[in-house]
Amino acid sequence: xxxxxxxxxxxxxxxxxxxxxxxxxxxxxxxASRVEHWDARTGGSWRYVSVRDxxxxxFHGCFHEIRxxxxxxxxxxxxxxxxxxxxxxxxxxxxxGRTRLRAQSLVDSFESRDAxxxxxxxxxxxxxxxxxxGMLGDGAV
Numbered sequence: 187x188x189x190x191x192x193x194x195x196x197x198x199x200x201x202x203x204x205x206x207x208x209x210x211x212x213x214x215x216x217x218a219s220r221v222e223h224w225d226a227r228t229g230g231s232w233r234y235v236s237v238r239d240x241x242x243x244x245f246h247g248c249f250h251e252i253r254x255x256x257x258x259x260x261x262x263x264x265x266x267x268x269x270x271x272x273x274x275x276x277x278x279x280x281x282x283g284r285t286r287l288r289a290q291s292l293v294d295s296f297e298s299r300d301a302x303x304x305x306x307x308x309x310x311x312x313x314x315x316x317x318x319x320g321m322l323g324d325g326a327v
Contacts, residue, residue: 187287187288187289187290187311188286188287188288188289189286189287189315190280190284190285190286190287191284191285191286191287191318191319191322192283192284192319192322192323193283193284193285193322193327194279194283194285195254195255195277195278195279195285196254197285197322197327198277198285198287198322199252199254199257199277200327201318201321201322201327202257202275203226203252203257204226205221205224205226205232205234207321207326207327208221208224208234209221209234210317210321210326211314211315211317211318211321212234212236212314213236213310213313213314214309214310214313214314215313215317216238217236217237217238217243217310218236218237218238219234219235219236219237220234220235220237221233221234222234222235223246225249226249226252227249227252228249228250228251228252229248229249229250230248230249230252231246231247231248231249232246232247232248232249232259233245233246233247234246243263243264243265244263244264244265245261245262245263245264246262246264247259247260247261247262247273248260254277255276255277255278256274256275256276256277257273257274257275258272258273258274259272259273260272260273261273261291266301269293269294269298269301270293270294271291271292271293272291272292273289273290273291273292274289274290275287275288275289276288276289287315289311
């Protein structure tokens with residue numbers, strides 16, 4: 187996935203590593219999220235839940251590396267505990283206060299990838315990043 191934002195790499199990194207900001211934009215519209223654990227540093231870990239209509243969806247992972255230009259982490263939906271993804275997010279400074287975010291998620295099979303897409307992952311990412319754009323635009327980040 188690639189998406190350009192009207193924000194500096196520092197602001198985008200903060201939106202991905204500050205738990206109070208992260209839960210405001212992550213996930214599809216109509217879901218509320220809360221953090222149970224968040225240690226945003228190289229070697230740290232995280233766990234959060236997203237809730238819709240009383241149903242809870244838990245996620246967890248580890249931050250393998252956090253640098254000013256990228257995040258490498260694992261991502262697991264606890265409803266599918268064997269489905270661990272390795273995610274890399276790159277923050278490319280385009281100049282003029284703009285940043286290109288490139289994200290890559292590696293899973294163990296095409297079947298796993300397709301199941302994640304059928305489960306709404308793509309829509310959740312798109313809607314989440316639209317919320318983030320709004321937060322960046324109104325100065326919340």
